[in-house]
Amino acid sequence: MASAPEDRSSLSSPNVIAVKHIDWEVTVDFDASILHGSASYTLEYVTPGSRVVRLDTNFLKIFKVVDPATGEALSFTHHPGIPNKSYLGRQLSISLPTTSIEKVKVFYQTTKQSSAVQWLPPEQTAGAKHPYLFTQCQAIHARALIPCQDRPGIKATYSAKVTVPSWATCVMSAVMKKEETNDKTKIFYWDQPVPISSYLIAMAVGELTKIDISERCAVWSEPSVVKQAAWEFSQTEDFLKIAEEIAGKPYVWGRYDLLCLPPSFPYGGMENPCLTFVTPTLLAGDRSLADVVAHEIAHSWTGNLVTNSTWDHFWLNEGWTTWFQRKIMARIHKDDKFLHFDAIGGYKTLTDTIKREVPDEFSRLVLDVGDLDPDDSYSSVAYEKGFNLLFALETRVGTPEFEKFFQAYVSKFASKTVTSEEFRAFFNQHFKTNAKVKDFDWNTWFYSSGMPPEKPQFDRTLAEASEKLAIAWFEVDRSGNMVPSVNLKDWSSDQITCFLDALLDLCEDQPLKLDTLKAMKQQYGFESTKNSEVLFRFCELAIASEDKDIVPIALRFVTTQGRMKFTRPLYKALFRSKMASDLAVETFLANKHIYHPICTKMVASDLSVSVEEKASILESPYFKVSVVVAAVAVVAGFVLMRKR
Ligand code: BES
Ligand code: ZN
DSSP: OOOOOOOTTOOOOTTTEEEEEEEEEEEEETTTTEEEEEEEEEEEESSTTOOEEEEEESSEEEEEEEOTTTOOEEOEEEOOOOTTOGGGOEEEEEEOSSTTOOEEEEEEEEOTTOTTEEEEOGGGSSSSSSOEEEEOOTTTTGGGTSOBOOSTTOEEEEEEEEEEETTOEEEESSEEEEEEEOSSEEEEEEEEEEEEEGGGOOEEEESOEEEEOSSSOEEEEOTTTHHHHHHHTTTHHHHHHHHHHHHTSOOOSSOOEEEEOOTTOSSSEEOOTTEEEEOGGGOOSSSTTTHHHHHHHHTTTBTTTBEESSGGGHHHHHHHHHHHHHHHHHHHTTOTHHHHHHHHHHHHHHHHIIIIISOGGGGSSSOOOTTSOHHHHOSTIIIIIHHHHHHHHHHHHOHHHHHHHHHHHHHHHTTSEEOHHHHHHHHHHHTTTOGGGTTOOHHHHHHOOSSOSSOOOOOOGGGHHHHHHHHHHHHHHHHOOOOOOOOGGGOOHHHHHHHHHHHHHHTSSSOOOHHHHHHHHHHHOGGGOSOHHHHHHHHHHHHHTTOTTHHHHHHHHHHHOOOHHHHHHHHHHHHHSSSSHHHHHHHHHHHGGGSOHHHHHHHHHHTTBOOOTTSOOOOOOTTSSHHHHHHHHHHHTOOOOBOO
16 A cells, blocks of 8 residues: 655654554443543554554553453553654554554543543533533544554545444434434444544534434434524535535535534534534524535545645645535525635635734745644645635636536545645646647746745625625725715625724724724624624724723633634734723633634644643633623632733
8 A cells, every 4th residue: 555644743653553444332421521432443554564554543541452252361562752743642552462463442531631522511512411521633632532542644445333332323424324322322433434534533422402404414413403503504415415516526424413612612614524523603593604514524635535644735625615615605696706705804814813813834835844833834825825826827728628527636636635835736637738738837836835825816796796895994094084874784795794804904004993993883783783793893893993992892702612713813812902901801811712622722822821720810701700700809809820
């Protein structure tokens, strides 16, 4: 077999012995907030005669390792971690007495520190009756759930037997085989017969129910949310059919279910095979944010079948998926202008990211992650610079040819992994007689930092009204013009988002005056919108203007959901403001336990605060007293752990 690419994010050694299948058996212990059980690994001796299996682990306790065929104990070393690189975890190396052992079985448990799992107390669920757990393994957190060769360059199948309390339901990134009910427990059996990279292993357990929305699609969530979620995501089957047409290859994963998670889910969506995870901040009540589902569906081909070989090539997952998502949505709207409209928003995000969010080296399309934490290099660059590269190629060769090339790319690399250079070579081979791409500046696109080498020509028709309205409000602010009388009643929320984006752009160097903001609030009431994308942008606008009235609204927003796309920039904006800098830090410290561990880690780093356990700060669950606590914290003048 081909050897796995070098990947310094992993301490495993699949080029010695590779794992081909994992047979996982775990019990969920909500009282202790741990998973305990075992995993058996089917081995492939990639280097003949090898006697050592090396796996990644993090925050796991390893009890013993056996040869499951004989029950014989095998010796193992659980190496200490690398100083200052705790995110890489600890290598588990298992010595084999012979080279004929087919499997090894590891007995282990997770710990409370496990960065892959969030354990939610009942107060943080919609039902408020039972606890809940969900995992998030991308990029390198699978090793904190199960010992594994935690790198995208290695794919394995898995099966699982999961024991949960009898009130609970388990869902996974796999197909359910059967369910058994015992006295106090339920047991769920799962199978993922398509080889997947470790970052796609996923599980959620809680009081869950589902509504079927088509033969192969269901929407899962807590009972009180499920009707709303099923309505919001009712276009899923249509998205899936269109995706199959565009990819030119049927959906291979059997089921496509959605799980709408509690509000602390740190991403918009996660493409776990057979079961996409989504944030409840998509529940806008008008299906306007369902394009995230189109995005996760697109990953069923670009990402889950054709996989980035290492996190350096993450853009091949996300850039292609962003392109594919926009193609799906354009077909849903029966108008290619929607691709352009969405790409305009993406280009603004990219501009902001490169200007403000990321250090120079993370603005490159092809990254050099090395042994750094991949969570630190995550940004919109992979998505939007990636999309723009593909759009530039499509513009040169023409849409029909490029769409055919996409299908060829998917069939060529399906079930494999791919690097940027392999992609370039495949493209050049496919278009070797096409003069229009002869001089394409691949090296600048791939390896230079900063904005892309060329500016795209997007059709701006659908953005026109929004951009005009932004200018009108800008002139209200700067020239004292009359407040525009445009009625937004018939505007889509995408148009409103585009309006706010354009206005944020215009006000970049000088925020709006408070009077202008006040007039805008009176006219549109953005501060009470149900649409999280609109609320997010309005909060950004108002925080920049030091509008004190927005502070409780923004604090409520960041303490009632933990999606990093919103939570990180809003904490940062509050922190930068004059009016709420301290409050931002205090609110975060008072609420650090409500977030997913990844979100806690990232916000702590954004605000330069420590979240060490010894910083004993009042803790509060979602929806409860978080904002009040923050206010009390200021009054009482707690000594807070701040490194800044
Ligand atoms: N796979 C990503 C989420 C992810 C990336 C998690 C890297 C961890 C590490 C997912 O497909 C995604 O891109 N989600 C976006 C949705 C969007 C761009 C439509 C998100 O969460 O905002
Ligand atoms: Zn994605």
